[in-house]
Amino acid sequence: MNRQPYLRMAVLAASLFLSLEVTTSVTASPKTNYATVEKTTVTEPYAYYVPKGKVLYTNSSLSKAKVTTSKYSKTTWYSKKTAIIIKTSGNTQKKAHYAQITSANGKHSYWTWNGNLKPITSAGFKIADKAAGSRFKKIKLAYMGDSIPHGWSGAVNYINSNYPTWMAKYLGISMTASQVPTNMAISSGKILGSQNRDMPQIMHRQDFKKYNMMTIQYGTNDYAHSEYSLKEVMTELQKNITTIKSSNPKLKIYGILPLSRFQKGSGEPADHIKMSGGYTFNQLKAAERKLYKKNHIAVIDFQKLDPNLITAANRKTTLRDHVLHPAAKTDQYLGHDAARFIEKNYK
Numbered sequence: 001m002n003r004q005p006y007l008r009m010a011v012l013a014a015s016l017f018l019s020l021e022v023t024t025s026v027t028a029s030p031k032t033n034y035a036t037v038e039k040t041t042v043t044e045p046y047a048y049y050v051p052k053g054k055v056l057y058t059n060s061s062l063s064k065a066k067v068t069t070s071k072y073s074k075t076t077w078y079s080k081k082t083a084i085i086i087k088t089s090g091n092t093q094k095k096a097h098y099a100q101i102t103s104a105n106g107k108h109s110y111w112t113w114n115g116n117l118k119p120i121t122s123a124g125f126k127i128a129d130k131a132a133g134s135r136f137k138k139i140k141l142a143y144m145g146d147s148i149p150h151g152w153s154g155a156v157n158y159i160n161s162n163y164p165t166w167m168a169k170y171l172g173i174s175m176t177a178s179q180v181p182t183n184m185a186i187s188s189g190k191i192l193g194s195q196n197r198d199m200p201q202i203m204h205r206q207d208f209k210k211y212n213m214m215t216i217q218y219g220t221n222d223y224a225h226s227e228y229s230l231k232e233v234m235t236e237l238q239k240n241i242t243t244i245k246s247s248n249p250k251l252k253i254y255g256i257l258p259l260s261r262f263q264k265g266s267g268e269p270a271d272h273i274k275m276s277g278g279y280t281f282n283q284l285k286a287a288e289r290k291l292y293k294k295n296h297i298a299v300i301d302f303q304k305l306d307p308n309l310i311t312a313a314n315r316k317t318t319l320r321d322h323v324l325h326p327a328a329k330t331d332q333y334l335g336h337d338a339a340r341f342i343e344k345n346y347k
Helices: 005-017 163-171 199-205 220-225 230-247 279-296 329-347
Strands: 024-026 033-042 055-057 066-068 077-089 093-105 109-113 141-145 213-217 254-258 298-300
Touching: 093 230, 141 163, 163 329, 199 230, 220 279, 230 254, 230 279, 254 279, 254 329, 279 298
Parallel strands: 141 213, 213 254, 254 298
Antiparallel strands: 024 093, 033 077, 055 066, 055 109, 077 093, 093 109
């Protein structure tokens, strides 16, 4: 799975956040005040927060009713389109970049200046669950795994809104510079492998004593892209967990089972399909569950927590690539599911 995620993300982010206004003089009536759209572009649906007091417009010409964001302080917005809008006032024109955004629940859609869009990691975006209280505020979180926790969608990176980041937000974990969760996950990572992205190599580069909570989600690439047997894969996972626990006995670990995946084209669930390693996807998940429980590690199984979130019927909506990788909004739901589980089971 050869990708250039950071380059893609940088290009898209630069496109979306460009907010420079260019002023020119034109021949126009001094009484003329209006806005016209020069160009509209469909964008990747990144997640954003819009602070209080910002203006939202109901159309791209900025002519219809406008509202402020005061009542939307806890609303997640997803970008839909960007537009270069020419605002004319008298004989002066200004070009500005605006974005069309839609609320996560799909009930509200507005246009707003690109400069109003802030990442969900912003301190002002307070969405912690009541059940979380203040228990997790000072938690130092790290997450290991493959492309799913890393934030790869199969097309672009949602690295600032991957599901572990959403989980941290719902738990109320502080997002200060010294406490931002550590993303150890790398796309295409395996439990057993010799590449820098694989778990054995990640182990050598990390100091687990720095953290008091960690999630681990590996396995889907071992299943789909490896010839190692299930026994060999589980032996390596056990070895690495033993090392982590030995390094930091107080570290609270959560084992997250691989997300549901489907065959490309046919959409058939991978559950009962054997790959090169000689085991099915369900056998992989069962083996991981057994190993985590043996090590007294709580197991997060999204398929059990939220069985209707990702299905064969809705995969073209919930999975960005229709096969495995979550769409932007799915990451938000996964993060909330994981947070709720931890809130109930944290000791």
